[in-house]
Amino acid sequence: MTERQPLRCDVLVIGGGAAGVAAAAELALAGLSVELAEQRDALGGAYHRQPAGRPTAVHARGRRQWSRLVDAFARAGIAPRLRHVFLGLDSDGLAMLDDRAEGRVLVVRPRALVIAVGAIERVLPRPGWQLPGVMTAGGLQMILKEGGSPPPGDILIAGNGPLTIALAADLARLGHPPVALIEAGDPFARPAAALRLAAYPGLVAEAAGHLARVFASPTPWLRGERLTAIEPRNGRLAATIRDRRGATRTLAADLIALHDGIRPNDFGLPANEESDIVVVRAGDCREALGIRAAIADGRHAARQVIALLTQGPSIADDDAVLRQRRAQAVLGDLFRPIDGADPLAALPDETILCRCEGRTFSELRAMLAEGELSPREIRLNGRFGMGLCQGRFCADNVLHLIAAARPGDPAEPPMRLARDRWPARPVSIAALAADDDEQRES
Amino acid sequence: MDGRGGKSVVVVGAGIVGAASAYFLAQSGFRVRLIEAKAPAAAASGAADGAVSVASKRPGPMMTTALAGIALYRQLDEEGLFAGLFKQRPTVMVAEDESEVESLTGHADALAGEGMALRRIEGEALRRYLPDVSSGVRLAIEVGNEGHAIGYEIVRRLIAASGVAVERDTTVHGLVESASGRSVAAVATSRGRVEADHFVIAAGGGSADLIGLSGIVRPRKGQLAVTERSPTLNAALPGALMSCRYLLSKDAIAGAAGTAARRFGLVVDPLRTGQFLIGGTREETADTGNDLAAIRHMLASAVRLLPPLARLRVIRVFSGVRSATRDGLPIIGRMPGRDNLVVATGFEGDGICLGPLVGQAVGRIVAGVPSELDLRPFAPDRFGQRSLVA
Amino acid sequence: MSGGHFLWGGKPITFETGESIAVAVAKAGVRDLSAGEGGLRRYFCGIGACQNCLVTIEGTLVEACLTPARDGLRVDAPEAGHD
């Protein structure tokens, strides 16, 4: 065999966001050898990813905290492996990193793995959500952060939760306020939750800053309303908006940003009990609690790894993380949609459910009518969760619809639909095969 | 419905063999209960390549049976039962060096001797026929009239057409003898006893324990990889590309099982979807992990044979466990000493191809109708174990 | 800030250093990344998760949102029917 030897280290950290960087710095400080892999060409993750020199919406305290973290990371002497996409752990306990710059798969044999690959956004399916020009709020924020300015055209933001306000504020600050900000909830109608939010002054200050910017812009914040459908019209997008009384109207835009919350990006990841390797998840990919929790959770994961590797006593939950969990619950109440009806129940049959394979609601409904198919059978035969995104944008919705069709059944966790096998992301055959000795006779 | 309307059958296992048995039994008027430990196609039938093929077989009972298996696929496709599920395509066996050319030529002669439709393609014609394969390929033998089917799709279609409701999440723990001791009265399941007039054990790797064949049937794992779509490359490949090293790999196993922990065969199958299925390994284990070394080696061999594959991405890898018997032949027939018990298991890497045919044969055995197939080579009593049911 | 040009379907697109192909193309006003009408290639999540933004670079498929723009790169829509 002429295979290259796997790279050895104590801990391999996946993800160069706040949680991963915090974990890596802490682990290195404790004297462990640490490798960090990040799929992009820079550290920062969902929150701190703007290139140096770009204007940033992140408040000064957040920026200072991040720069301290990056300094600690640099002092620890860790050279991050950028443009390395984590593919998973194989059955021999080897971690695979798709090195995009070199076009080969780097193999690492760590003693422990910290997975901090962040969250993905929840986006409710709506007719037309697959059209060009429709993207997630995070996708649009990525363009702003990385590109420093918005794409041309009128922008409409719709969905649910506080992150859409941050995006609208960013756009306003860049002189490009959205035509409207559509919000399914109405925080003004939830005074009890608003009162409880007062216990989190940091969040209140951040939210107030974003809101002030939105209110100072021409953008209307339309609360208690939903974007229910998108159609192409005259080279633009026509969005149907339904208000809390059920009246609909149409808004035109060139780009539409959708966002209905975030959830851990825990697809295709190894389970903790799968191998001899210690596997710990950190940050949003463990529990989507936002940037404040991510740093604390990264450090907590590091302490947990150290305890597990040294068979030390187990580590108590982190107070900061617990606090952010309570804060997120309050935010959830504050933004609870005004229309309590299941948004998936009434969608027209031809609505796309699986973006990858173009599978529709009617196809799933037909399968559900067939009887007690298990999620695995629905995945295999219906091809839901079988496409390139591996279920990231359909698994929750498909399982929700299965559960709705079978009241009384215990809810299936989403992973019963998605897979926990590598590769966690599609990987080029050339890269995967690169290190095999092709001449070897089998 | 005919005179059997009143008779009941319990079929254990909803893989392709159990599903096909249930379908044909229901067709001929039996009341069927299909009992499954997990869910349909939960085991080998849901984790297989799906070559419906004899190309790699030697003349003998398996070849004869596989030819009949393919003919049934074609028939059920025409009749509509398998409509849209059976992709007809040839298998293209290729040889690279002198020794491979020699062994492939010998193999082709043997297939031709059985009256199979073959084409020998070399030189310029070979480059036109397989524009994308490596220039190292010197000989191709096209074996016509073959195809591909996806196990879990066939299982689903058969069950839907049978009208039988699968009893899921119900494990059969054992057989309950009748008072006479000559037949089976019931199966003991995790949800209680189920009585019937007839019993069919089609539980794949779970069969051996139920009928006392544990030493005779062994697990043999296979790993496979699936690529994303590539319509152009897919369309340019006339059929499944099979390295004739695959033949050698199969040989080695039949000759001396267990001499090596694993062997590689190479088949690149262009799927209906535009994707490619690349397989596979034969490993003497029941664990179901996927290891990088095996997948990497398979992919590297595939790229060597079909270089444009290097541009595609792998989206999934998976593994399944075949049930292999000591002599390489399946076990199909009535259990000695048990009048109303039929077993069908041990299909190793051929159960997708044979499943519908075996289900049809099981239906006939249960009904007491003479089979058109010669099942004697597969008789359960051939291992010389007299009291198979404990 | 420095940057350069790459070719999207033969058409030059300007980018600044630090931008991915997806961001540069979006800023240039391109929304549909499919080869033909009705394809499913487009920018959506921005983090490599949705796989909707696949493009080909020198024959290889990559996510436009994860691939840094480089001067002189030739970037094309994947063949129709890939999705």
Ligand SMILES: Cc1cc2nc3c(=O)[nH]c(=O)nc-3n(C[C@H](O)[C@H](O)[C@H](O)COP(=O)(O)OP(=O)(O)OC[C@H]3O[C@@H](n4cnc5c(N)ncnc54)[C@H](O)[C@@H]3O)c2cc1C
């Ligand atoms: C649209 C949006 C807006 C937000 N706005 C706010 C806000 O205003 N305030 C707030 O407090 N929080 C906000 N958040 C949440 C905040 O960004 C996260 O809580 C925080 O970034 C979590 O940090 P993390 O390290 O866990 O994950 P991330 O910051 O997401 O980092 C994960 C890292 O892992 C990398 N990665 C992913 N998969 C792989 C892989 N397979 N291989 C290698 N690397 C990989 C990613 O590229 C990323 O760099 C927002 C999130 C989103 C999505």
Ligand SMILES: Cc1cc2nc3c(=O)[nH]c(=O)nc-3n(C[C@H](O)[C@H](O)[C@H](O)COP(=O)(O)OP(=O)(O)OC[C@H]3O[C@@H](n4cnc5c(N)ncnc54)[C@H](O)[C@@H]3O)c2cc1C
């Ligand atoms: C990697 C791989 C590649 C293959 N490629 C091909 C190919 O190209 N062509 C081909 O023809 N064949 C192929 N095969 C072989 C084929 O998949 C099998 O021969 C076939 O699926 C066997 O079907 P079965 O119904 O006998 O068993 P299974 O599909 O294993 O079904 C048995 C069922 O019984 C259930 N069960 C088990 N024990 C119990 C119990 N005690 N109580 C209740 N239920 C129970 C199981 O849950 C399972 O659902 C391949 C197999 C593998 C693993």
Ligand code: FES
């Ligand atoms: S936009 Fe989702 S993967 Fe690139």
